[in-house]
Amino acid sequence: xxxxxxxxxxxxxxxxxxxxxxxxxxxxxxxxxxxxxxxxxxxxxxxxxxxxxxxxxxxxxxxxxxxxxxxxxxxxxxxxxxxxxxxxxxxxxxxxxxxxxxxxxxxxxxxxxxxxxxxxxxxxxxxxxxxxxxxxxxxxxxxxxxxxxxxxxxxxxxxxxxxxxxxxxxxxxxxxxxxxxxxxxxxxxxxxxxxxxxxxxxxxxxxxxxxxxxxxxxxxxxxxxxxxxxxxxxxxxxxxxxxxxxxxxxxxxxxxxxxxxxxxxxxxxxxxxxxxxxxxxxxxxxxxxxxxxxxxxxxxxxxxxxxxxxxxxxxxxxxxxxxxxxxxxxxxxxxxxxxxxxx
Amino acid sequence: xxxxxxxxxxxxxxxxxxxxxxxxxxxxxxxxxxxxxxxxxxxxxxxxxxxxxxxxxxxxxxxxxxxxxxxxxxxxxxxxxxxxxxxxxxxxxxxxxxxxxxxxxxxxxxxxxxxxxxxxxxxxxxxxxxxxxxxxxxxxxxxxxxxxxxxxxxxxxxxxxxxxxxxxxxxxxxxxxxxxxxxxxxxxxxxxxxxxxxxxxxxxxxxxxxxxxxxxxxxxxxxxxxxxxxxxxxxxxxxxxxxxxxxxxxxxxxxxxxxxxxxxxxxxxxxxxxxxxxxxxxxxxxxxxxxxxxxxxxxxxxxxxxxxxxxxxxxxxxxxxxxxxxxxxxxxxxxxxxxxxxxxxxxxxxxxxxxxxxxxxxxxxxxxxxxxxxxxxxxxxxxxxxxxxxxxxxxxxxxxxxxxxxxxxxxxxxxxxxxxxxxxxxxxxxxxxxxxxxxxxxxxxxxxxxxxxxxxxxxxxxxxxxxxxxxxxxxxxxxxxxxxxxxxxxxxxxxxxxxxxxxxxxxxx
Numbered sequence: 001x002x003x004x005x006x007x008x009x010x011x012x013x014x015x016x017x018x019x020x021x022x023x024x025x026x027x028x029x030x031x032x033x034x035x036x037x038x039x040x041x042x043x044x045x046x047x048x049x050x051x052x053x054x055x056x057x058x059x060x061x062x063x064x065x066x067x068x069x070x071x072x073x074x075x076x077x078x079x080x081x082x083x084x085x086x087x088x089x090x091x092x093x094x095x096x097x098x099x100x101x102x103x104x105x106x107x108x109x110x111x112x113x114x115x116x117x118x119x120x121x122x123x124x125x126x127x128x129x130x131x132x133x134x135x136x137x138x139x140x141x142x143x144x145x146x147x148x149x150x151x152x153x154x155x156x157x158x159x160x161x162x163x164x165x166x167x168x169x170x171x172x173x174x175x176x177x178x179x180x181x182x183x184x185x186x187x188x189x190x191x192x193x194x195x196x197x198x199x200x201x202x203x204x205x206x207x208x209x210x211x212x213x214x215x216x217x218x219x220x221x222x223x224x225x226x227x228x229x230x231x232x233x234x235x236x237x238x239x240x241x242x243x244x245x246x247x248x249x250x251x252x253x254x255x256x257x258x259x260x261x262x263x264x265x266x267x268x269x270x271x272x273x274x275x276x277x278x279x280x281x282x283x284x285x286x287x288x289x290x291x292x293x294x295x296x297x298x299x300x301x302x303x304x305x306x307x308x309x310x311x312x313x314x315x316x317x318x319x320x321x322x323x324x325x326x327x328x329x330x331x332x333x334x335x336x337x338x339x340x341x342x343x
Numbered sequence: 344x345x346x347x348x349x350x351x352x353x354x355x356x357x358x359x360x361x362x363x364x365x366x367x368x369x370x371x372x373x374x375x376x377x378x379x380x381x382x383x384x385x386x387x388x389x390x391x392x393x394x395x396x397x398x399x400x401x402x403x404x405x406x407x408x409x410x411x412x413x414x415x416x417x418x419x420x421x422x423x424x425x426x427x428x429x430x431x432x433x434x435x436x437x438x439x440x441x442x443x444x445x446x447x448x449x450x451x452x453x454x455x456x457x458x459x460x461x462x463x464x465x466x467x468x469x470x471x472x473x474x475x476x477x478x479x480x481x482x483x484x485x486x487x488x489x490x491x492x493x494x495x496x497x498x499x500x501x502x503x504x505x506x507x508x509x510x511x512x513x514x515x516x517x518x519x520x521x522x523x524x525x526x527x528x529x530x531x532x533x534x535x536x537x538x539x540x541x542x543x544x545x546x547x548x549x550x551x552x553x554x555x556x557x558x559x560x561x562x563x564x565x566x567x568x569x570x571x572x573x574x575x576x577x578x579x580x581x582x583x584x585x586x587x588x589x590x591x592x593x594x595x596x597x598x599x600x601x602x603x604x605x606x607x608x609x610x611x612x613x614x615x616x617x618x619x620x621x622x623x624x625x626x627x628x629x630x631x632x633x634x635x636x637x638x639x640x641x642x643x644x645x646x647x648x649x650x651x652x653x654x655x656x657x658x659x660x661x662x663x664x665x666x667x668x669x670x671x672x673x674x675x676x677x678x679x680x681x682x683x684x685x686x687x688x689x690x691x692x693x694x695x696x697x698x699x700x701x702x703x704x705x706x707x708x709x710x711x712x713x714x715x716x717x718x719x720x721x722x723x724x725x726x727x728x729x730x731x732x733x734x735x736x737x738x739x740x741x742x743x744x745x746x747x748x749x750x751x752x753x754x755x756x757x758x759x760x761x762x763x764x765x766x767x768x769x770x771x772x773x774x775x776x777x778x779x780x781x782x783x784x785x786x787x788x789x790x791x792x793x794x795x796x797x798x799x800x801x802x803x804x805x806x807x808x809x810x811x812x813x814x815x816x817x818x819x820x821x822x823x824x825x826x827x828x829x830x831x832x833x834x835x836x837x838x839x840x841x842x843x844x845x846x847x848x849x850x851x852x
Contacts, residue, residue, distance in 0.1 A: 004544070004818060004819075005544070007544070007548075007818050007819050007822045008544070008547070008548070008822055010822070011822035011823055011825060011826040012826070014823070014826050015826035015827075015829050015830055018826075018830045019830055019833060022830065022833075022834055026834075123840070150840075151840075152349065154349055155839065160833055160834065161833065161839060162839060162840065164833060164834050164835070164836065164838075164839070165837075165839070167787070167834055167835065168785045168786075168787035168788060169785075
């Protein structure tokens with residue numbers, strides 16, 4: 001019998017192609033429903049060539065607290081947020097490393113909130129951070145660093161293995177977003193318009209150790225080194241919120257760390273009054289996260305602090321201004337629509 | 344490591360590459376290394392027990408083989424010289440020597456099996472002041488029985504013992520069959536196991552299709568039903584009937600799925616393992632059922648327990664006595680019934696250490712005995728209605744009757760104590776909450792189950808060499824089928840996070 005070596009290869013390619021397509025079909029799209037954070041990572045690549053002067057990296061304390069629209073309209077800074085839910089320090093590092101392959105911003109703002117975590121926490125959050133990343137060395141390394149107990153790396157590369165059970169709950173949305181991800185953010189900013197006032201403050205747990213874990217510090221150092229190598233200013237920020245608790249010992253550590261390494265560290269919590277943040281109107285979940293009104297106030301405060309850096313006023317560039325104008329119009333429209341619906 | 348783990352496929356790929364690159368006469372070493380790695384990766388602590396069993400059987404068989412050789416040589420050499428009684432005396436002394444070695448090895452291997460598998464249970468059952476919790480090597484019943492079968496065959500002079508320890512170790516430890524069978528016979532397996540088959544694209548495709556089909560049965564049917572059945576059997580009373588039917592489906596999908604995967608892996612390396620299932624749910628009697636379900640186990644008990652027991656001197660004497668006394672009536676068949684019950688008790692115990700397994704075995708034996716006792720009545724009935732047996736309706740009745748009976752007997756498998764079995768049987772008369780059963784799976788899952796069950800029936804009713812021979816006639820079709828089965832399994836299978844993954848059931852034995 002004639003040996004036809006290509007047949008297994010064709011079958012393998014066919015199976016691989018089908019698995020890729022079915023993986024795209026069955027993965028969650030995060031377009032509707034309460035969780036919208038899952039598509040943010042993949043959205044970046046469409047904007048990667050735009051060139052941003054400021055890159056914000058971190059968890060909900062950047063993607064829900066800092067508005068690139070305000071940074072542009074008030075300060076002329078072009079910015080993008082590469083943030084995702086409970087984004088761990090090593091995930092931030094690999095995301096930064098990946099982003100620097102596409103562009104070199106003048107400054108990086110890093111949320112320090114996740115320094116509190118020294119081990120992978122939650123598969124769902126891992127998925128939201130890692131699934132949208134393009135396949136590359138950074139994704140591979142980030143996956144290896146992020147796996148929780150019992151998780152296998154293979155399902156991050158072959159999403160069908162993880163999401164196949166969704167085959168019984170597919171909707172029209174899954175077909176609509178088969179080949180593109182829903183874009184729900186404004187340069188990475190996820191707008192929340194609900195107003196749920198602060199009513200009570202949970203008791204802060206006793207701080208067992210005044211220091212952060214070794215692992216997040218290792219990656220903080222890596223981020224510092226990477227920024228230094230590329231000549232990028234690194235600003236460490238702690239966004240305003242009531243809880244989870246941010247301890248004075250951590251604050252002192254970061255003050256010291258920033259001073260020793262020639263970095264800026266901005267803890268916004270003591271300046272909430274200065275920003276006019278009112279926790280009866282500026283939070284969507286009783287003080288844990290800022291809503292769009294709080295985020296705009298905080299962004300203006302942050303923008304002022306960033307003005308020491310040599311940013312260009314991009315409002316003078318007609319092309320950039322036009323692009324931001326379109327984004328601002330959509331932003332304002334959503335704010336108006338959702339803001340009024342929540343009143 | 345299981346057939347469904349990523350590590351297993353990595354190992355398989357590595358073995359495949361090394362196997363076909365090595366010279367033919369060295370290829371078996373790859374399989375041996377792979378088998379030991381596989382078993383070691385399951386649990387390193389299991390390996391010494393496997394090696395002990397295999398080593399004992401190897402050296403015992405060698406001694407028996409040497410004795411037989413010596414006896415033959417002595418007889419040939421001295422046939423003309425010595426008188427017959429002297430030759431016979433030598434023969435008998437050698438036979439006794441072989442018997443001693445055989446019994447020693449039998450006691451050692453069965454002792455090992457008993458100590459590891461049954462002693463902890465016995466201590467617990469007897470409420471002994473101290474309890475034993477030691478390691479139970481996976482598949483110990485399979486490889487112990489395979490070794491003992493070999494030993495008995497050598498003792499009977501069916502074939503000479505294997506001279507090469509590594510080759511014998513491979514026979515005992517061959518990884519596709521190590522954990523869930525089939526229980527192979529040395530004379531049949533060795534012809535392909537050591538042959539070092541050349542790479543064959545078509546055979547690889549056939550093996551892959553068989554593996555994918557097995558995985559599909561396991562993940563689409565058996566594991567999809569697993570949480571549903573847990574729900575049914577945890578809820579006392581209701582839904583026992585659909586539960587029994589679905590349990591039968593799950594068992595079939597799980598067992599045959601595992602065996603299909605084992606046979607598929609064997610096929611990739613050109614090793615032919617015996618078929619273990621032959622459309623058992625189409626059996627028309629319980630006797631027939633047990634010749635079509637777990638065939639290698641049934642035939643093992645038949646050849647190495649049932650026949651030797653019936654042919655043993657005490658049983659022959661007993662039969663003779665009863666025949667003389669009862670002139671060929673039912674009572675004269677009492678030894679046959681007793682040996683049937685003994686074999687089934689042992690079969691039950693082989694399946695697991697627990698009263699429920701022993702009772703399950705005894706119930707099977709009792710049904711067998713009952714059908715033997717009633718055989719004259721059935722034969723009389725069919726003599727009066729000679730056309731009935733040939734009709735399709737009667738065949739369907741017999742198939743359903745056998746299926747129902749097996750479902751009932753399996754209640755011992757679903758419930759662990761006689762009290763629970765009794766309660767389940769009594770609850771058949773209670774109301775059925777079918778809506779709760781329907782709601783346990785989403786409609787899509789029921790549809791997958793129904794389609795896959797239909798596909799299993801369709802594949803199993805194919806005659807003339809089976810589905811692959813009939814429909815997958817070209818290499819191209821084989822690989823396309825393998826790719827399609829793989830994708831369908833990954834898409835519709837019940838696995839991964841959120842599923843209560845279940846190991847292959849036969850792996851527990």
